[in-house]
Every structure is written in structure tokens, then in C-alpha cells.
Amino acid sequence: MISEFRLPDLGEGLPEAEIVQWHVSEGDTVTLNQTIAEVETAKAIVEIPSPYAGIVQGLHAAAGDIVEVGSPLVSFAVEGADAESPAPTERTRVDGGGTRTGTGPADRLAESRADGPSSDLEERRVADDVRTTAAGETGRATPNLVGYGAAPTSGSRPRRRARGAGTVALDTDHAVREAAPHDIVRTGPIDLPLERPRSTPPVRKFAKDHGIDLALVAAAHPGELITRVHVEEYAEQVASAPPATPPAGVPASGGDRVTRTPIRGVRKYTAAAMVQSAFTAPHATTFLTLDVTATTELLASLKTDRALDGHKIGLLAIVAKAVCLALGRTPALNARWDEAAGEIIEHHYVNLGIAAATDRGLVVPVIADADRLDLVDLADAIADLATTARAGRTTPAAMTGGTFSITNVGVFGVDAGTPILNPGEAGILAVGALRTTPWEHQGEIALRDVLTLSLSFDHRLVDGAEAARFLTDVAGVLREPGRAMLLR
Missing domain, CATH: 2.40.50.100 (RNA polymerase II/Efflux pump adaptor protein, barrel-sandwich hybrid domain)
Structure with a gap:
């Protein structure tokens, strides 16, 4: 059937x-x-x-x-x-x-x-890792939909057509074929195994981002694991090949002057969310520049602590911890404006979003119950979500349910900005670049580590005094990390 x-x-x-x-x-x-x-x-x-x-x-x-x-x-x-x-x-x-x-x-x-x-x-409903049998059937596991459910009845690998058992015409753009070196690419049906080229997910993504068909690369390296080096070598050969002559009557493309990219995927979703936020919540932004030398000295000492081997604790982790502590003292910034219900919903937990720039666009994965994590666990969670986001493997559920967000614009050398709120959140904190700057310290001018915090907030939920109090609490921890012992 x-x-x-x-x-x-x-x-x-x-x-x-x-x-x-x-x-x-x-x-x-x-x-x-x-x-x-x-x-x-x-x-x-x-x-x-x-x-x-x-x-x-x-x-x-x-x-x-x-x-x-x-x-x-x-x-x-x-x-x-x-x-x-x-x-x-x-x-x-x-x-x-x-x-x-x-x-x-x-x-x-x-x-x-x-x-x-x-x-x-x-009788065909499926649950996590549960095998069921439909009525009237004997021993056939119920099919699952996405990523979990009925377990395979056999551990054997799927069978593929043997080499030579069939041919496949690669669905590749004709212009790409013509531009590619002819000792690698052959037009028309190609006698290749139907098994997809052997490679790793990062290599497949790298090839996709550069418009390269891995099957064409694999044709030059039969039986090998395709690596990024193979893809780069193929791209260089394609780039050095003479340009294809367009067919008679077809005008030459002006593609070297403009690039057209379809609006889809993460960028389309992010754009819609930002427009909704910008034209729904009245944004206001406040700034604070501060001396964080005590925090950088603390981070330096933590790097030499053998008990913390394997844990990468950075400035962002301490900022995240300070934010969780400060939100407990300024709950208005951890709330949501529910227009439909005519209510303000105040959260008694912190689901902390961490903005991550990826090749696919900006994503904001969420650390659930971040306020319950200690500094080491927070640092580990930030590292994990950043790795997952860069690999393009962040699940949709991992980017929902946030109550407050942090964006680290300092990694791009930016000092300050006016970040746009994630829809449904009352605040977002931008962390600026860390700079060694002449600064007043104990009545004298000294070189100190300085950065700027930028807090955007929903003015329906948060007034200026509350925003200032929150920013002061976060800054207090960064100026003197020991103050975290006093906040609750």
C-alpha cells in the first residue's frame, strides 16, 4: 500500500x-x-x-x-x-x-x-519512546511524526541501491554546471550512488550557504568524507573557471550589481516580530556607563581556579546573574502586558533570553528558570545555547517563553544602542564593549575597565524610576561583585 x-x-x-x-x-x-x-x-x-x-x-x-x-x-x-x-x-x-x-x-x-x-x-497516538500496535495489526510499530515515538524494530542500517543499480540526474542549476570545471562536473545523468554525499552538518551548511551542491564535490572525491577543505577547493575552481556565455537572445544578467535574497526563515520571523514590538510597545531607553574593573579582576581569578576547569565563565555570565538578582527587586521589568485580557502578568521566575547572531540571522534562545542557577550553571547554559544557535540547531520551543533578554553588542565593538524589545517582554539589556579608559578612581585618574549598559523598556509597564533602579542594581553587582551577596 x-x-x-x-x-x-x-x-x-x-x-x-x-x-x-x-x-x-x-x-x-x-x-x-x-x-x-x-x-x-x-x-x-x-x-x-x-x-x-x-x-x-x-x-x-x-x-x-x-x-x-x-x-x-x-x-x-x-x-x-x-x-x-x-x-x-x-x-x-x-x-x-x-x-x-x-x-x-x-x-x-x-x-x-x-x-x-x-x-x-x-489507536495511532504516539508518546515519547513508546511503541504501540494498532488494532488488527501484528507487531507493526505505530508511525511517529517528528523526532521521537515508536522505536525501530531493527537496528540495521537502511538499504540503498548499489552503485550502478540506477542513475540520478542531479538537480543543479545549469549555470552552475557550466561554470564549474569540466573535469569535475558532467552534464546530463550521472552514474552516482543514490546515497547522499558523506559529510557533517557544519560542512553541509557551509556548502548550502555558498550555493554549492555537495553531490558535485563528491563526484571528485568518490567514497571520501567530504570536508570543508574539499568544498573550499571546489568553490575556488568554480570561481576561476571562465564565465558561461548566455544563450543567444538572452541578455547578460546584471547580478554583479545587485543581490536578491528571498525573505524567509529566521530573518522573516525576526523582522515581523521586531515590527510588531516597535509599533505596539512604547519603547524608552536609559544608559549607564560604569567601572567594572572589580568584575574583570574576579574573572581573571576564576580562570586560574582548578575547580572550574572545563567551565568558561565570562562577563556575560556575571551580567546574567546580576540581571536575575535585579529583576527580583524590580518585578515590573519581568512582566507582560496582556492587551486582550486587560491585565499585567508579573512573572515570579526568570526565563532569560540571550541574543545570538548566527549565519541565519538573530535568534534569542531562552534559559529557563535562570534565576535558580548559580554562576557556573549560568555560564554553562550560555555556552551551550550559543553553540547550538551557531550550528542552526536551536529548536522553536527553545526560543519561546522568555521574560527578559540580554544582547551583547560589545562583541562587535559597539558601546551602546537602543535594542528593540522581544514581543511580550518588558525589558532588554544591551551590554557594550569593554574598554580600558582613563577614569576617576578614589580621587585620582587611573586606567580602568569601563562599559556602558543600555536598557530598553516598555513604558506601559515600567516608569523611569523603576528602570533607573534596575540599572543601578545591575551596575552595583558589576562594580562590586560582592554586592551580589546582599541582593535577594
Whole structure:
């Protein structure tokens, strides 16, 4: 039987996703939960696992296509399948820490197309790492939707067509083929194994960012693990090749004068959020420049502490700790304005957002219950989320639920700014560049470590006095880290 798998809700009600890369081709035999594709939503890159064990019959979208939630993604030939779609009556989605269920349009669409009775659909619900058996079936694990659920019945690797068993015409832009060195690229069908080029996720992302098809690189290095060096060498060869002559009657492109980039993914989501915030919350910003020499001396001493080997404690971690302490004394900055309910919601916890600049745009992953973490745990959490964000693996759920945010503009050499609030938050603190500056100290001029803090706040929730008190509390900890012992 042919079973059609539709793109599920990948979290937070995002309506669409872009196909970044297929990990399978038509004719491949796949196992349950095997990764079949990588897709990019407005917030993150997500791996899609196979909901069935079977043979891939057709891919309904190509890399670079935008697919709406509920639209056909891939078809499988599954032995004993009795329904066209694996979607259960309640949708299951990735949220970075477990399952969530709820009914949405895509789920109702999938349910209405199912051949079996509704009671059979009810028995197809999946939970974390749980294997179930649908009524009337014998030993077939229920398919899951996204990243978890029924475990594979076999640990064997998926079977692929052997080399020479078939050919695949690489879907590569004709101009790229013509520009590439001809000893590497061959036009027309290429006798290559249908298995995707062997490489690591960072290398695949590097190639994608530079518009390079890894299959073309792999053609010059059969059987090898494709590395970044291979991709760079290929890019240099393409760049040094003579430009292709456009066909007769086709005007030469003026692409060397302008670059057009589709507005999608993280940048599209961020732009919409910033516009909403800027034109909804009345922003105000206050600044404070201060001497943080005592903090830099503390950080220097922590680096020599053997008990802290393996932990990278930096200035941002101390700022984060100071913010958590200060929010406890100024709760208005840890609140949300609920226009629909006509209420101010004050949070008694701190979910701290840390802005991270990535190749895909600005993302703000959240450290949940940051106020409950000590300095070492905060530093570790900041390091982990930064690594994950730069790799493009931050999940949508990891970027929601923030109550206050920090952005470190100092890493770009910027002293101060007026950051825009994340929607739903009352404050965001920008940390400026750390500079050694002549400064008044104990009645004399001395070289001191100085930086500027910039606090933007929602003036509906926070007045100037409260903003000043919060900024003074944060500055107090940075001037004299020992003051953290006095704040509660």
C-alpha cells in the first residue's frame, strides 16, 4: 500500500517550512524514525524522521521549496499499510523537551483523508519512546511524526541501491554546471550512488550557504568524507573557471550589481516580530556607563581556579546573574502586558533570553528558570545555547517563553544602542564593549575597565524610576561583585 506523509506542525503553530536537504531518494528503503529530510522553519532547522519503515515512492518537494503544514511531503510503499496518512487525531510536535498535543487544521485534514475508522486513528497516538500496535495489526510499530515515538524494530542500517543499480540526474542549476570545471562536473545523468554525499552538518551548511551542491564535490572525491577543505577547493575552481556565455537572445544578467535574497526563515520571523514590538510597545531607553574593573579582576581569578576547569565563565555570565538578582527587586521589568485580557502578568521566575547572531540571522534562545542557577550553571547554559544557535540547531520551543533578554553588542565593538524589545517582554539589556579608559578612581585618574549598559523598556509597564533602579542594581553587582551577596 502507498502511504502519504504530510508535513506536520513542527512547533508553535508555524505554517510552513523550507526543504533544506533530502537525506533519501526515490527507491530508498528506510527504517522507522530514520532521518529523511532537514527543513528550516522561521525559527530553526529541524530533522524530519520517517514515520514508516518502507520504500520511498516519491518526494513531493525539492530542496529549496516552501511546503505548507499539512501538504504532502513524501510517499512510502509500506507493507500492510491501511491508511494514506500517518497523522493521528491529535498532533504531536517537537518542543525541545517532550510532546505536546492539540488539534489543528492539518490534523483534521489528515484525519478526514484516512481510510480506516476513527477508532483506528485514535489507536495511532504516539508518546515519547513508546511503541504501540494498532488494532488488527501484528507487531507493526505505530508511525511517529517528528523526532521521537515508536522505536525501530531493527537496528540495521537502511538499504540503498548499489552503485550502478540506477542513475540520478542531479538537480543543479545549469549555470552552475557550466561554470564549474569540466573535469569535475558532467552534464546530463550521472552514474552516482543514490546515497547522499558523506559529510557533517557544519560542512553541509557551509556548502548550502555558498550555493554549492555537495553531490558535485563528491563526484571528485568518490567514497571520501567530504570536508570543508574539499568544498573550499571546489568553490575556488568554480570561481576561476571562465564565465558561461548566455544563450543567444538572452541578455547578460546584471547580478554583479545587485543581490536578491528571498525573505524567509529566521530573518522573516525576526523582522515581523521586531515590527510588531516597535509599533505596539512604547519603547524608552536609559544608559549607564560604569567601572567594572572589580568584575574583570574576579574573572581573571576564576580562570586560574582548578575547580572550574572545563567551565568558561565570562562577563556575560556575571551580567546574567546580576540581571536575575535585579529583576527580583524590580518585578515590573519581568512582566507582560496582556492587551486582550486587560491585565499585567508579573512573572515570579526568570526565563532569560540571550541574543545570538548566527549565519541565519538573530535568534534569542531562552534559559529557563535562570534565576535558580548559580554562576557556573549560568555560564554553562550560555555556552551551550550559543553553540547550538551557531550550528542552526536551536529548536522553536527553545526560543519561546522568555521574560527578559540580554544582547551583547560589545562583541562587535559597539558601546551602546537602543535594542528593540522581544514581543511580550518588558525589558532588554544591551551590554557594550569593554574598554580600558582613563577614569576617576578614589580621587585620582587611573586606567580602568569601563562599559556602558543600555536598557530598553516598555513604558506601559515600567516608569523611569523603576528602570533607573534596575540599572543601578545591575551596575552595583558589576562594580562590586560582592554586592551580589546582599541582593535577594
